[in-house]
Amino acid sequence: MVHPVSDSHPYFPLDLHLPDYVPLQVGFDYILGVFAVAVITVFASTWRLSGRHKHLRRSERLMACWFMVTGLIHFVVEGWVVYKADFYQDKSGNYLSDTWKEYSKADSRYASRDSFIISMEAITAFLWGPLCPLLVWGIFNAKPWRYTLMLIVSVGQIYGDVLYFGTCYLEGFVHSRPEPMYFWFYFVVVNAIWIVVPLACVAHAWRAISAAVGSGKPKAKRK
Amino acid sequence: MVHPVSDSHPYFPLDLHLPDYVPLQVGFDYILGVFAVAVITVFASTWRLSGRHKHLRRSERLMACWFMVTGLIHFVVEGWVVYKADFYQDKSGNYLSDTWKEYSKADSRYASRDSFIISMEAITAFLWGPLCPLLVWGIFNAKPWRYTLMLIVSVGQIYGDVLYFGTCYLEGFVHSRPEPMYFWFYFVVVNAIWIVVPLACVAHAWRAISAAVGSGKPKAKRK
Numbered sequence: 001m002v003h004p005v006s007d008s009h010p011y012f013p014l015d016l017h018l019p020d021y022v023p024l025q026v027g028f029d030y031i032l033g034v035f036a037v038a039v040i041t042v043f044a045s046t047w048r049l050s051g052r053h054k055h056l057r058r059s060e061r062l063m064a065c066w067f068m069v070t071g072l073i074h075f076v077v078e079g080w081v082v083y084k085a086d087f088y089q090d091k092s093g094n095y096l097s098d099t100w101k102e103y104s105k106a107d108s109r110y111a112s113r114d115s116f117i118i119s120m121e122a123i124t125a126f127l128w129g130p131l132c133p134l135l136v137w138g139i140f141n142a143k144p145w146r147y148t149l150m151l152i153v154s155v156g157q158i159y160g161d162v163l164y165f166g167t168c169y170l171e172g173f174v175h176s177r178p179e180p181m182y183f184w185f186y187f188v189v190v191n192a193i194w195i196v197v198p199l200a201c202v203a204h205a206w207r208a209i210s211a212a213v214g215s216g217k218p219k220a221k222r223k
Numbered sequence: 224m225v226h227p228v229s230d231s232h233p234y235f236p237l238d239l240h241l242p243d244y245v246p247l248q249v250g251f252d253y254i255l256g257v258f259a260v261a262v263i264t265v266f267a268s269t270w271r272l273s274g275r276h277k278h279l280r281r282s283e284r285l286m287a288c289w290f291m292v293t294g295l296i297h298f299v300v301e302g303w304v305v306y307k308a309d310f311y312q313d314k315s316g317n318y319l320s321d322t323w324k325e326y327s328k329a330d331s332r333y334a335s336r337d338s339f340i341i342s343m344e345a346i347t348a349f350l351w352g353p354l355c356p357l358l359v360w361g362i363f364n365a366k367p368w369r370y371t372l373m374l375i376v377s378v379g380q381i382y383g384d385v386l387y388f389g390t391c392y393l394e395g396f397v398h399s400r401p402e403p404m405y406f407w408f409y410f411v412v413v414n415a416i417w418i419v420v421p422l423a424c425v426a427h428a429w430r431a432i433s434a435a436v437g438s439g440k441p442k443a444k445r446k
Contacts, residue, residue, distance in 0.1 A: 113393075115339070115389075115390040115391075115393040115394050116338070116339035116386065116390050118389075118393055119385075119386045119389030119390050119392075119393060120386060122389065123382070123385060123386070123389075144432075144433040144434075144436040144437055145429060145432070145433050145436075146436075147432060147436060148374065148428070148429050148432045148433065151371065151374050151375065151378070152374065152378050152425070155374070155375050155378045155379060155382075156378060156382055159346070159378075159379055159382055159383070160382070162342075162346060163339065163342045163343060163346070163386070166338075166341075166342030166345065166346075167338040167339050167342050168338075169342075170336075170338040170341055170342060171338050202375075205371070206368060206371050208436070209367075209368070209370060209371045209432050209435070209436070210367040210368050210371065211367075212432070212435040212436045212437070213367040213368075213369075213370060213431070213432070213435045214367055214435070
């Protein structure tokens with residue numbers, strides 16, 4: 001539905017109907033600062049914990065840190081936007097609502113409740129989210145399913161992200177503010193992380209599984 | 224955009240703007256008949272071929288048949304709808320265009336070029352599609368990466384399908400004609416196949432990988 005350009009909000013396209021928008025209660029520097037401190041804390045704690053598991057290579061310790069960080073981002077940050085449909089009207093100064101008010105400048109589909117975005121984020125938050133710490137536990141304890149779960153979560157992240165970019169491309173990138181900060185940094189660079197790192201994890205799991213399964217045909221099981 | 228209910232087409236919602244719709248040139252029985260013959264032929268040929276590989280269990284032979292059939296459906300049928308945006312205006316009697324004219328009664332988003340549908344189908348047709356026969360070759364020759372590729376393709380199929388249902392749910396199932404044939408058979412039952420069978424493939428790959436990777440911690444690699 002096309003509405004007059006009277007709604008007061010910073011999101012593109014400008015004629016998007018988003019009534020009762022409440023501007024951010026905290027500054028961008030505060031949002032980014034809290035986020036950075038949280039990520040560094042979780043990363044460093046997981047790194048420290050992983051040191052107790054002497055069989056882990058450095059690359060495996062780094063992957064454990066990645067999955068703990070990304071799992072918490074999925075569950076807490078992305079979980080919030082699925083749960084809180086009216087985050088852009090939130091007056092409380094809630095950190096997560098304000099984070100999504102800021103990010104929606106790069107993609108207004110979060111505010112307009114695009115059906116693909118909400119479906120994809122619901123799976124990401126409430127399926128990949130909890131599976132990530134489970135995977136970290138599996139890596140720490142060398143569970144035989146750790147590579148399998150790593151593949152599942154990483155393929156899910158990559159596919160969701162490819163569809164995220166694909167839908168934007170097909171719709172002509174109309175949901176993003178044009179400033180480089182929003183389009184290039186928030187939208188392109190930040191989301192690209194969830195293609196690049198999961199690809200490395202897929203490659204790691206692929207190699208590990210192939211080495212374990214081995215080559216050559218197994219013995220005949222039937223005549 | 225809302226248009227008057229003057230466009231003559233059988234798709235829901237009825238006010239969908241789809242100009243110059245050309246009715247199906249062939250009957251539903253012809254579409255289903257050709258499809259069934261093709262599926263049975265591919266399935267039977269793959270089954271026969273798989274018999275030459277004596278190390279394969281019956282379940283593995285069945286999976287090879289599944290991946291050959293689903294790969295061809297992805298590449299040929301789903302590839303067509305990605306490529307042929309104006310299939311619903313096709314006067315030629317092309318089998319694939321008519322198949323999609325028929326299926327669109329269960330989901331008009333194919334005709335209206337919904338951005339999620341087209342993105343998801345593009346990945347399905349042109350990535351999962353070619354990977355499926357590669358996987359069949361890998362299964363036949365017991366390649367060490369066969370379970371890995373099986374996981375990747377199957378997780379992709381499941382996730383795409385879950386999002387397919389999820390987006391419909393969030394939009395209130397407005398794209399489907401209400402007759403049980405279209406909603407329950409085409410939309411629910413047919414698509415559910417691509418959740419149920421891939422889940423069985425994920426379970427198979429999971430067990431095989433876990434058995435190969437083994438349990439217990441590997442020897443210490445560093446102090």
